[in-house]
Amino acid sequence: MTSGADSGRRHVVCAAAELAPGERRIVEVGGRSIGVFNVHGRFYALHNGCPHKGGALCAGRIGGTVVPTGGRSFVYGREGEILRCSRHGWEFEIATGRALADPRVRARTYPVSVEDGRVVVTV
Amino acid sequence: MIDCDVHNNWSSADVLLPYLPAAFREYMERGELPGGRGSFPAAHRPWLHPEDFKRTDATPPGGGAAGSDHAFMCEQLLDRYSIDHAILNGEEAIEVSTLANPYYAQALASAYNDWVQDEWLARDERLLASLVVAPQDPAGAAAEIRRLGGHPRFAQVLVSSGSQRPYGDPFYHPIWDACAEVGLPLAVHLGGNAGVNSMPTGCGPPTFFWEAHALLCETGMGHVASAIAHGVFERWAGARLVLVECGIAWLPAILWRLDEDYRALRKETPWLRRLPSEYAHDHIRLTTQPLELPRNPAALWPSLDDIGGRDMLMFASDYPHWDFDDPVFVRVPPEWREQVMDGNARTLYALPQPVGAHDERR
Numbered sequence: 001m002t003s004g005a006d007s008g009r010r011h012v013v014c015a016a017a018e019l020a021p022g023e024r025r026i027v028e029v030g031g032r033s034i035g036v037f038n039v040h041g042r043f044y045a046l047h048n049g050c051p052h053k054g055g056a057l058c059a060g061r062i063g064g065t066v067v068p069t070g071g072r073s074f075v076y077g078r079e080g081e082i083l084r085c086s087r088h089g090w091e092f093e094i095a096t097g098r099a100l101a102d103p104r105v106r107a108r109t110y111p112v113s114v115e116d117g118r119v120v121v122t123v
Numbered sequence: 124m125i126d127c128d129v130h131n132n133w134s135s136a137d138v139l140l141p142y143l144p145a146a147f148r149e150y151m152e153r154g155e156l157p158g159g160r161g162s163f164p165a166a167h168r169p170w171l172h173p174e175d176f177k178r179t180d181a182t183p184p185g186g187g188a189a190g191s192d193h194a195f196m197c198e199q200l201l202d203r204y205s206i207d208h209a210i211l212n213g214e215e216a217i218e219v220s221t222l223a224n225p226y227y228a229q230a231l232a233s234a235y236n237d238w239v240q241d242e243w244l245a246r247d248e249r250l251l252a253s254l255v256v257a258p259q260d261p262a263g264a265a266a267e268i269r270r271l272g273g274h275p276r277f278a279q280v281l282v283s284s285g286s287q288r289p290y291g292d293p294f295y296h297p298i299w300d301a302c303a304e305v306g307l308p309l310a311v312h313l314g315g316n317a318g319v320n321s322m323p324t325g326c327g328p329p330t331f332f333w334e335a336h337a338l339l340c341e342t343g344m345g346h347v348a349s350a351i352a353h354g355v356f357e358r359w360a361g362a363r364l365v366l367v368e369c370g371i372a373w374l375p376a377i378l379w380r381l382d383e384d385y386r387a388l389r390k391e392t393p394w395l396r397r398l399p400s401e402y403a404h405d406h407i408r409l410t411t412q413p414l415e416l417p418r419n420p421a422a423l424w425p426s427l428d429d430i431g432g433r434d435m436l437m438f439a440s441d442y443p444h445w446d447f448d449d450p451v452f453v454r455v456p457p458e459w460r461e462q463v464m465d466g467n468a469r470t471l472y473a474l475p476q477p478v479g480a481h482d483e484r485r
Contacts (some may be wrong), residue, residue, distance in 0.1 A: 055180065059180055084174070084179075088178075088447065
């Protein structure tokens with residue numbers, strides 16, 4: 001892994017083909033536990049410590065949720081985009097790390113790229 | 124550190140079958156069960172947790188229900204946080220309070236009490252258990268308290284916060300009498316909000332799980348007021364009431380209100396000799412989980428300090444439930460920490476001082 005002064009430490013997670021849509025991989029990078037996710041073909045990385053109370057966020061269920069409707073209809077959506085912490089069940093948007101119930105609460109995200117068919121996370 | 128609320132579970136309620144008398148074993152073997160074979164016979168609360176109420180990371184690696192595997196409980200809780208003692212409160216056993224048949228309910232509670240000795244207390248010296256009774260059968264409950272209350276590993280008698288009437292009511296005095304005889308506190312754990320028990324909020328049932336869960340502390344208020352007003356702590360000087368998972372932030376407000384109204388209307392309860400808040404300080408203990416979290420975390424403590432809360436609160440994690448409080452992250456003021464995380468429970472349950480504690484204090 002090369003290390004750039006501006007971009008932080010780069011770490012190859014796996015071949016992109018090994019992380020299919022809907023899947024995740026939890027890796028240790030520089031002493032940090034990080035979850036790398038494939039959401040509909042795009043890759044994202046989140047710190048595996050919940051900003052709520054430190055639970056193993058990235059080990060939680062991946063799925064959809066009931067989306068805000070402004071009315072009394074219950075519409076299920078965003079399948080595959082939402083991560084629910086394994087500890088207390090708070091919902092987070094994988095793409096941004098934001099908690100759905102309170103966007104001021106945010107899980108740390110890391111840049112992810114695909115280079116030569118490999119998933120690379122920058123920490 | 125002492126954890127005052129840990130939920131030991133089973134993967135199937137059929138584990139109780141060998142402990143049930145023949146008359147009631149048939150009820151579980153052949154009779155109707157609300158959740159099918161292997162489920163526990165109790166009425167279910169009308170709010171269903173939409174994600175299940177267990178931590179999803181608490182499912183044992185070898186399978187089974189969260190809280191059912193002692194080794195995994197050690198890994199995730201007891202060893203991880205160096206907990207000296209944990210009070211086991213079972214998972215569904217307190218829900219016997221919801222059944223209309225008090226005799227079946229008490230038989231189930233007794234079966235649980237025998238099972239918890241064999242399956243849990245025998246495995247680990249750190250574990251203490253609550254002695255579960257069916258409060259709708261006060262005479263049967265008192266007999267069960269006398270049957271097992273002398274066992275040194277039962278720390279307290281346990282009932283659900285959902286009830287047919289508040290626990291100071293003379294209907295329940297046989298239970299208080301038996302508790303006094305064996306020298307155990309009566310603990311009231313959140314639950315039992317179904318079946319024959321009253322709804323927990325006076326204006327009618329809440330609708331959603333999170334809405335209800337936040338409001339179930341109302342039952343705790345009723346039991347506090349009732350035990351004080353009916354003179355439980357005058358009649359049995361050693362009586363202790365422990366509220367488990369019923370919240371703590373409301374306590375100062377309710378005690379202030381009780382004090383003020385008692386001052387005006389003392390004549391309704393001539394058996395009382397002290398202010399409600401004074402009885403509460405000496406006789407009532409509350410577990411901290413789920414600890415309320417104000418926007419400014421420090422805002423929680425001044426009002427509690429006003430009623431002597433430092434002497435009354437006892438840490439609990441509620442492992443392995445969804446609203447678990449982590450002992451490392453829980454925000455207890457440094458000067459309260461020794462009492463809340465350890466000392467108050469150690470005194471209440473008459474537990475030995477930790478090894479080395481005496482030397483540290485010198």
